[in-house]
Amino acid sequence: MLTYYVSIGEREYRVKIGDSQVWLDDEPVTCRLTSLNGNGLHQLSRESQSVEVHLSSDRRGGYEVLIGGRRLVAQVAPGHRRAAGQQGGAESGALTALMPGLIVEVPVQVGDTVTEGEVLVVQEAMKMQMPLRAPCAGRVIEVRVEAGAEVEQGALLVRLAPGA
Amino acid sequence: MKVLVANRGEIAVRILRACRELGVPSVAVYSDADREALHVRYADEAVALGPAPAAESYLHLPRVLAAARSSGATAVHPGYGFLSESPAFARAVEDAGLTFIGPRPHTMALTGDKLAARREAREAGLPVLPGPDEPLTEALSAERASRVQYPVLVKATAGGGGRGIRLARTPAELAEVVGQARQEAQAAFGNDEVYLEPLVQHARHIEVQILGDGQGHVLCLGERECSIQRRRQKLIEEAPAPGLTATQRTRIFEAALRLGQALNYRSLGTVEFLLDAAGDFHFIEINPRIQVEHPVTELVTGLDLVTEQLRLAAGRPLRYAQEYVVPRGAAIEARVLAEDPERDFLPATGEISYLKEPGGPGIRVDSALYLGMEVTAHYDSLLAKVIAWGENRAVAILRLRRALREFQIGGVPTDLEFLFQIVDSHPFIAGAVDTTYLESFQPARQGDESLERDAVLAAALLAHQRRGARPGRERADEGNGWRLAAWRAELGV
Numbered sequence: 001m002l003t004y005y006v007s008i009g010e011r012e013y014r015v016k017i018g019d020s021q022v023w024l025d026d027e028p029v030t031c032r033l034t035s036l037n038g039n040g041l042h043q044l045s046r047e048s049q050s051v052e053v054h055l056s057s058d059r060r061g062g063y064e065v066l067i068g069g070r071r072l073v074a075q076v077a078p079g080h081r082r083a084a085g086q087q088g089g090a091e092s093g094a095l096t097a098l099m100p101g102l103i104v105e106v107p108v109q110v111g112d113t114v115t116e117g118e119v120l121v122v123q124e125a126m127k128m129q130m131p132l133r134a135p136c137a138g139r140v141i142e143v144r145v146e147a148g149a150e151v152e153q154g155a156l157l158v159r160l161a162p163g164a
Numbered sequence: 165m166k167v168l169v170a171n172r173g174e175i176a177v178r179i180l181r182a183c184r185e186l187g188v189p190s191v192a193v194y195s196d197a198d199r200e201a202l203h204v205r206y207a208d209e210a211v212a213l214g215p216a217p218a219a220e221s222y223l224h225l226p227r228v229l230a231a232a233r234s235s236g237a238t239a240v241h242p243g244y245g246f247l248s249e250s251p252a253f254a255r256a257v258e259d260a261g262l263t264f265i266g267p268r269p270h271t272m273a274l275t276g277d278k279l280a281a282r283r284e285a286r287e288a289g290l291p292v293l294p295g296p297d298e299p300l301t302e303a304l305s306a307e308r309a310s311r312v313q314y315p316v317l318v319k320a321t322a323g324g325g326g327r328g329i330r331l332a333r334t335p336a337e338l339a340e341v342v343g344q345a346r347q348e349a350q351a352a353f354g355n356d357e358v359y360l361e362p363l364v365q366h367a368r369h370i371e372v373q374i375l376g377d378g379q380g381h382v383l384c385l386g387e388r389e390c391s392i393q394r395r396r397q398k399l400i401e402e403a404p405a406p407g408l409t410a411t412q413r414t415r416i417f418e419a420a421l422r423l424g425q426a427l428n429y430r431s432l433g434t435v436e437f438l439l440d441a442a443g444d445f446h447f448i449e450i451n452p453r454i455q456v457e458h459p460v461t462e463l464v465t466g467l468d469l470v471t472e473q474l475r476l477a478a479g480r481p482l483r484y485a486q487e488y489v490v491p492r493g494a495a496i497e498a499r500v501l502a503e504d505p506e507r508d509f510l511p512a513t514g515e516i517s518y519l520k521e522p523g524g525p526g527i528r529v530d531s532a533l534y535l536g537m538e539v540t541a542h543y544d545s546l547l548a549k550v551i552a553w554g555e556n557r558a559v560a561i562l563r564l565r566r567a568l569r570e571f572q573i574g575g576v577p578t579d580l581e582f583l584f585q586i587v588d589s590h591p592f593i594a595g596a597v598d599t600t601y602l603e604s605f606q607p608a609r610q611g612d613e614s615l616e617r618d619a620v621l622a623a624a625l626l627a628h629q630r631r632g633a634r635p636g637r638e639r640a641d642e643g644n645g646w647r648l649a650a651w652r653a654e655l656g657v
Contacts, residue, residue: 002628002631004624004627004628006620006623006624008616008619008620009611011616013617013620015620015621015624017624017625017628022621022624022625024617024620024621029621031621031625032625033621033622033625033626033629040517040518040574041518042622042626044618044621044622044625046618051618053618053619053622054518054572054574055622055623055626056517056518056574056575063623063626063627064517064574064575065619065622065623066518066572066573066574067615067618067619067622068569068612068615068618069568069569069570069571069572069580069581069584070581070611070612070615070619071572071573071574071577071578071580071581072616072619074619074620074623076623076624076627078627078631
């Protein structure tokens with residue numbers, strides 16, 4: 001089950017999505033999202049209601065949602081970027097470890113300018129090598145680990161100063 | 165007859181539609197920014213004008229004229245804005261042996277000079293706001309200054325379309341405001357002449373549509389109310405004007421007709437008035453062109469104003485007698501702009517990523533939008549007009565509310581929600597608004613909770629579906645299943 005933090009304006013919601021169940025702020029919800037045209041138009045099906053929604057990503061990792069004649073902009077942050085007590089994600093430029101494991105490679109150093117999505121750290125856990133990517137474009141201002149380090153889940157690995 | 169439409173956007177498409185219905189061959193013109201515009205594809209032929217800036221394209225008189233000549237056009241329709249109120253343009257078209265689809269150049273010279281128009285209106289017996297019909301000279305004599313009633317409007321003599329107007333609330337402000345107004349007028353109209361006009365408090369903007377054949381016959385096609393304005397730019401217009409008494413209506417019609425006849429008016433024109441709180445109306449100006457809000461008049465009269473212009477230009481007589489013009493029902497138009505109310509109505513740019521125009525009973529949409537269209541900042545921010553007609557105003561309002569909710573535009577922020585809130589507000593529904601309404605209008609901050617929750621679910625579900633895809637590849641949509649598989653393979657999962 002994965003967690004997502006969705007903010008619209010000043011309001012924030014927590015959505016948990018499992019294989020067969022979805023929770024919105026810890027309330028179970030029956031819903032399904034189906035693509036209607038492979039080009040952003042979707043149908044959000046609830047128990048007895050279907051709503052047409054058009055979704056598209058803007059360049060800053062947010063979503064433009066057209067629904068019911070309104071246009072809303074939502075920022076979606078996957079839960080793994082939000083370690084306990086930490087406001088992670090694009091705003092703070094903090095990259096944290098997804099789970100406990102070993103740091104395999106740190107291809108960046110302090111002072112580097114990186115683009116959103118660029119690999120900052122490669123972590124190995126559960127026999128997988130996982131590239132951990134920059135949550136935003138920015139400059140590397142702090143590197144807390146090096147290859148061979150053992151880290152705990154949520155540990156701060158790299159800090160960026162967001163911005164081009 | 166072959167018509168060149170010297171304009172762009174929704175009005176160009178509007179005029180081209182009339183040409184097509186009448187079987188008249190049409191020519192579009194376009195700037196570099198409009199190479200892929202809808203009006204270019206709609207016309208039978210298209211001629212390039214030049215770079216994007218209006219001064220180099222749609223306002224470039226020699227280039228527009230050259231396009232008319234090279235395409236073999238026999239008539240030119242100027243639309244609204246751009247060269248539509250330029251007597252020099254009208255004259256140049258006629259000198260080139262072509263028909264200008266609009267008033268005579270001589271008439272346009274008069275209507276383009278607000279003070280001359282006021283004089284003409286006064287002479288025709290119309291009520292005109294008190295004030296010297298002379299431009300303001302540098303030294304406002306002490307005597308003149310003492311006679312000015314504040315607040316006072318400083319208006320550009322060569323202005324129009326609600327532009328070139330500034331307000332001086334006190335004598336202390338006057339000098340500075342006049343200076344600013346002159347600067348603005350010079351930049352916008354190439355003429356820094358200004359004049360003073362008393363401010364009518366809580367005025368309603370009422371205008372009358374006239375159509376003349378230039379042979380002494382002038383028709384009155386009813387009035388429109390355009391009091392919903394933001395910074396003097398109209399946002400919502402309707403026909404008929406709610407709350408006008410029969411007496412007021414008769415008087416305003418007679419006044420408009422008198423002026424039209426005094427000018428031996430040719431083609432379409434709009435006589436603008438302000439209705440004050442005491443119920444008296446005052447002539448403001450006359451616009452010698454088709455207006456943005458003409459659809460509301462078309463819907464209540466059942467007439468096609470552009471077709472009438474084309475027929476008159478082709479030398480046909482006026483088709484209708486005044487008795488034939490009987491308004492039925494009510495029509496309300498809302499202007500959909502690429503402006504973000506959350507960012508103080510700053511014009512927005514972007515690409516139309518999704519488009520769903522409203523439909524159903526009593527709904528008309530005038531737009532030149534298409535999926536993938538670039539919204540730029542070169543021209544005005546008007547994206548589309550939604551017009552609702554109903555057998556009475558209440559039905560028109562219900563339909564407009566429905567249509568505004570049906571209208572979906574993706575890729576740029578618009579004022580659709582703002583328009584909905586206005587149309588949904590009690591003073592508007594009661595027909596009790598004046599031109600100051602939007603100054604104190606507070607849109608409801610409360611969003612629709614359940615709608616927002618649905619939006620949240622949809623966004624989260626889509627993010628979940630895409631979580632395997634790499635950043636930067638998000639433009640690809642559901643068809644990226646294979647990419648997800650490839651990424652997982654790379655991870656050794």
